Amino acid sequence: MQRQKYSIAESTGEADRKVSPQPLVYVDNNGHVSRFNLRKFSEMPHHLIKAKRFTDLFREALFNYNWLHGKLSAFPLEFLLFDFQDTLDNLEEEDTKQQVLLVADALKLGGNILSKIPDNLANQLVGRLLPQIWRFPYIKDLVEQCDRISPPHNALVPVRHCLLSPGGPMKFSLEGHQFAIFGYTLTSDCRYVISVSNKFLTWDLATSEVCRDVDPHIEGLMLGLSLSKDNRHAAAFTSINQVVVLDVMLGQCTIIECPLNPRDEIVGLCVVDHSVVVYNSYYWRRFDLKGSMVEEEYFNVALPQILEMIFIDIDHYIAIFWSGDEEFVDRRIEILHCQNRNKSDVLHSTQCYCLDLSKDGVNAVFVTQVSPADENSNLICINRYGLQTGMWTKLGEVSSSIPELFQISMTGDKANLIGTVVEGFIIWPLKPSGVSCLSQLTLPTEFRNVISRPAGSNSCLLNKDQSLALGGVREYIFIWDLGSEQLVKFFRAHYARIIHMSSLTEGQWNCAITSSMDRTIKVWNMGNIAGKVYPIEKHDNKIEKVVASDEGGIAVSMTRTCLGIWNLKTGRLTSSIAQAQVGAIITDVLLAKDSKTIVWTESDCLYLWNLHSKAVISSCSEPGVEQMIYTEEGTRIITVSPSENQVNINCRDLPTFNLVYNIQTYIKKFRKVCTTPDKHYLVVLAYNDTARKEQLSIYHLKKGIFLFRIQLRYPQLREVSRIVGFHGFYIALVDNEKANVVNCREKKFSRSIQKWSGQMTRDENLGLGAPARGGLYLIDLRSGELAATFIEPANEGVFRRDAGFTENEEYVWYYHSGRKTIRLFRLEEAVMIANLCISTDVLCVATTAWSVLAGGNDGSLGMFAIADPSREDTQTMLANLPSRTGLRDFSQGSAVRDPLARFRAAARVSLVMERRRRRLQSKENKLESD
Numbered sequence: 001m002q003r004q005k006y007s008i009a010e011s012t013g014e015a016d017r018k019v020s021p022q023p024l025v026y027v028d029n030n031g032h033v034s035r036f037n038l039r040k041f042s043e044m045p046h047h048l049i050k051a052k053r054f055t056d057l058f059r060e061a062l063f064n065y066n067w068l069h070g071k072l073s074a075f076p077l078e079f080l081l082f083d084f085q086d087t088l089d090n091l092e093e094e095d096t097k098q099q100v101l102l103v104a105d106a107l108k109l110g111g112n113i114l115s116k117i118p119d120n121l122a123n124q125l126v127g128r129l130l131p132q133i134w135r136f137p138y139i140k141d142l143v144e145q146c147d148r149i150s151p152p153h154n155a156l157v158p159v160r161h162c163l164l165s166p167g168g169p170m171k172f173s174l175e176g177h178q179f180a181i182f183g184y185t186l187t188s189d190c191r192y193v194i195s196v197s198n199k200f201l202t203w204d205l206a207t208s209e210v211c212r213d214v215d216p217h218i219e220g221l222m223l224g225l226s227l228s229k230d231n232r233h234a235a236a237f238t239s240i241n242q243v244v245v246l247d248v249m250l251g252q253c254t255i256i257e258c259p260l261n262p263r264d265e266i267v268g269l270c271v272v273d274h275s276v277v278v279y280n281s282y283y284w285r286r287f288d289l290k291g292s293m294v295e296e297e298y299f300n301v302a303l304p305q306i307l308e309m310i311f312i313d314i315d316h317y318i319a320i321f322w323s324g325d326e327e328f329v330d331r332r333i334e335i336l337h338c339q340n341r342n343k344s345d346v347l348h349s350t351q352c353y354c355l356d357l358s359k360d361g362v363n364a365v366f367v368t369q370v371s372p373a374d375e376n377s378n379l380i381c382i383n384r385y386g387l388q389t390g391m392w393t394k395l396g397e398v399s400s401s402i403p404e405l406f407q408i409s410m411t412g413d414k415a416n417l418i419g420t421v422v423e424g425f426i427i428w429p430l431k432p433s434g435v436s437c438l439s440q441l442t443l444p445t446e447f448r449n450v451i452s453r454p455a456g457s458n459s460c461l462l463n464k465d466q467s468l469a470l471g472g473v474r475e476y477i478f479i480w481d482l483g484s485e486q487l488v489k490f491f492r493a494h495y496a497r498i499i500h501m502s503s504l505t506e507g508q509w510n511c512a513i514t515s516s517m518d519r520t521i522k523v524w525n526m527g528n529i530a531g532k533v534y535p536i537e538k539h540d541n542k543i544e545k546v547v548a549s550d551e552g553g554i555a556v557s558m559t560r561t562c563l564g565i566w567n568l569k570t571g572r573l574t575s576s577i578a579q580a581q582v583g584a585i586i587t588d589v590l591l592a593k594d595s596k597t598i599v600w601t602e603s604d605c606l607y608l609w610n611l612h613s614k615a616v617i618s619s620c621s622e623p624g625v626e627q628m629i630y631t632e633e634g635t636r637i638i639t640v641s642p643s644e645n646q647v648n649i650n651c652r653d654l655p656t657f658n659l660v661y662n663i664q665t666y667i668k669k670f671r672k673v674c675t676t677p678d679k680h681y682l683v684v685l686a687y688n689d690t691a692r693k694e695q696l697s698i699y700h701l702k703k704g705i706f707l708f709r710i711q712l713r714y715p716q717l718r719e720v721s722r723i724v725g726f727h728g729f730y731i732a733l734v735d736n737e738k739a740n741v742v743n744c745r746e747k748k749f750s751r752s753i754q755k756w757s758g759q760m761t762r763d764e765n766l767g768l769g770a771p772a773r774g775g776l777y778l779i780d781l782r783s784g785e786l787a788a789t790f791i792e793p794a795n796e797g798v799f800r801r802d803a804g805f806t807e808n809e810e811y812v813w814y815y816h817s818g819r820k821t822i823r824l825f826r827l828e829e830a831v832m833i834a835n836l837c838i839s840t841d842v843l844c845v846a847t848t849a850w851s852v853l854a855g856g857n858d859g860s861l862g863m864f865a866i867a868d869p870s871r872e873d874t875q876t877m878l879a880n881l882p883s884r885t886g887l888r889d890f891s892q893g894s895a896v897r898d899p900l901a902r903f904r905a906a907a908r909v910s911l912v913m914e915r916r917r918r919r920l921q922s923k924e925n926k927l928e929s930d
Contacts (some may be wrong), residue, residue, distance in 0.1 A: 041075065103139065120154060128164065170524055178198065178818060192205060233245060268306075277309070302346075342390055412503055412505055461501060500514070544843060597610055606620050618657050676729050696710040720734065737755070768812065776803055790812060
């Protein structure tokens with residue numbers, strides 16, 4: 001019976017026993033995954049580790065793409081990371097241990113994406129580990145497996161190293177908010193981070209996974225966050241004066257509507273003893289967790305604005321008030337202490353303060369006051385005060401005669417006081433366990449600290465052993481050696497300003513946490529904060545436009561301050577172009593079809609650049625250009641310069657920039673102009689001041705002569721979002737619901753095409769529809785009917801949706817700014833072959849016949865090869881990429897080259913040196929003979 005059940009013909013065998021096959025994934029008759037082999041995923045690594053069979057473990061599990069992808073799909077990321085940690089605890093060989101650690105760290109860095117879309121595993125591993133393939137054989141084999149096996153899961157494969165490599169300062173990035181993060185806090189056990197924007201997110205610091213996502217469905221944003229001491233309840237107030245109370249364990253929310261008087265805005269709140277305290281500058285109110293008011297109290301102080309309230313318990317609080325001067329000229333601060341309704345006298349500060357609190361009350365308060373040595377000078381001193389019988393008493397002086405301070409704060413162990421000044425930071429030791437002596441840390445000359453809020457500015461932290469100091473200024477992190485007070489390094493940590501910075505040095509942790517306006521929270525390993533990483537080539541500013549050319553093998557990226565020329569095969573930024581070294585403002589760029597010249601507008605000037613000679617061929621003055629169009633097969637260029645209610649259109653010859661004609665007309669709102677496909681008409685959406693309505697103004701494309709107007713009359717007239725040339729002498733006016741086709745020759749409306757967004761194939765037969773309500777459709781433009789549905793419509797909120805055809809028109813791409821994903825569909829079958837999640841916001845997308853390029857808000861240009869599993873040449877194309885062959889050093893000298901290439905380079909250097917030695921020897925011999 002057993003032999004018949006498992007289809008075994010022979011009656012005897014050499015194996016200990018015969019069992020059924022144990023695949024990682026079970027599939028049905030249609031090839032779809034039916035279930036996972038959970039026992040094999042959970043038990044096999046444990047047994048191989050205990051048996052010390054590490055070679056089998058690496059081959060079958062930790063460096064096996066199918067196993068990694070299957071376990072990520074079947075289990076949370078935490079279970080997979082446990083296998084890596086168990087392996088590290090039992091490994092002894094350092095080289096192998098480093099390879100295991102690199103893969104584990106790569107999974108942690110991409111944990112936020114992998115927990116949602118496991119099919120992005122290859123993208124994360126290749127994008128982060130590609131520079132390591134020349135050093136570590138197991139990693140090289142894993143990357144090759146990703147290229148070979150992953151295309152059926154995700155057909156967009158990185159062309160080059162494009163993600164932060166593991167082993168560097170960043171431990172992981174916590175991403176998931178769609179709006180800026182205005183508050184975050186650590187739980188008391190330092191295991192979780194809770195943050196707020198329009199929803200509550202809770203992250204596990206061990207794995208970087210989102211372990212709880214609670215959306216209270218409010219209209220505004222949450223601006224503050226407070227967590228109870230037992231981590232059971234959290235509360236936040238919103239921009240529309242609501243208070244949201246969250247049960248952290250159950251994920252249930254209670255909303256308190258208008259907790260203060262009408263028109264009174266909430267300044268802050270606290271969660272204390274199973275109640276919520278809400279306050280503004282005049283009074284505070286306490287509510288129970290169900291939203292019922294328990295008590296209230298009014299303030300009676302001289303300064304008009306409250307800055308902060310801190311509750312130690314229900315009957316014990318501290319209130320800080322400030323002058324309310326938004327220019328920060330008057331920076332007076334008053335500190336009020338109240339316990340059991342007994343208020344202390346007011347403690348005055350001139351600039352900033354710092355509280356030393358404990359569970360029982362106030363240990364001390366550090367305030368800045370005018371230096372008694374010279375009251376007429378700008379020098380201040382830092383004094384330490386304490387409470388004695390309800391009165392503030394001076395306990396000592398920390399420092400005297402120091403320059404203006406923006407902020408003072410204490411380290412977590414309360415052994416040091418850190419002050420923020422214009423040029424940098426000053427650290428004073430408060431205890432013997434603090435820093436050895438007074439330290440002054442200076443920023444580079446191009447960076448300066450500024451006051452950003454009352455008694456607040458940029459923060460500085462110390463690592464666990466107090467050997468390094470970290471400061472966050474703008475979007476950069478600076479690292480100083482405290483022994484020498486020298487700046488070790490600085491790097492760009494976020495692509496927007498850092499809002500808050502805190503340290504986590506309890507237990508085994510030695511980390512810094514930063515939150516930024518880029519909607520991310522990042523955790524940095526201060527034990528390796530000064531370590532080197534493989535650099536990623538990117539711009540300093542966001543990429544606003546990308547144009548690519550398969551023929552020339554290049555892509556041109558445009559930022560506000562410069563242009564970048566990228567090699568499509570290597571993915572490298574080969575050069576940057578900008579006429580002005582400082583203050584350049586670039587608004588548009590065009591790449592010629594032959595990929596030999598570039599036209600761009602910079603600071604009210606028009607430039608023609610030759611890519612071969614790398615020089616400007618010609619230039620002219622052209623202010624305010626927002627759009628450029630090639631005409632006459634690239635021999636002319638049209639520039640469009642809108643102003644408040646007028647648009648100026650110039651047509652110029654290339655390469656001389658001689659003016660051919662000029663058009664000026666009135667507009668209500670600027671939309672980009674277009675030309676008809678038959679190259680006869682130039683169409684502008686102009687404004688008729690007499691009729692007070694918009695109309696189409698038609699001009700002769702070659703001569704610039706005004707021909708006629710077309711009134712907008714068609715069913716369901718909506719605001720026009722864009723104009724596109726359609727077919728022959730037709731154009732299409734696209735709105736949020738449809739595209740309205742207008743016959744320019746007969747001057748009349750032709751028909752409406754529902755859901756069409758303006759994108760179409762070159763033969764003008766097929767178009768794409770990506771309406772604001774969601775969904776993606778393929779439309780037959782001849783009949784106006786839907787040919788296929790790529791994505792079903794769904795109510796996902798107000799997000800930007802972009803779609804288009806690839807250059808060879810074999811695929812359709814679709815970007816959703818809320819999901820941060822680029823989805824790729826095979827046009828012929830309407831089947832999705834890729835769902836790529838990108839951590840940064842994508843502002844522009846360009847395509848070639850074989851790749852997709854994504855310009856990011858952080859200045860990076862992601863390049864992804866289209867590895868369609870149905871094509872036979874996919875594997876050859878990936879294998880021949882320079883980043884895989886090692887023919888070029890694709891990481892700017894940071895990666896190790898192919899050993900054969902290194903040997904050849906060394907041989908050439910040796911040959912040159914030998915020739916030089918022989919020439920010198922011959923000269924010496926000649927001199928001796930003379």
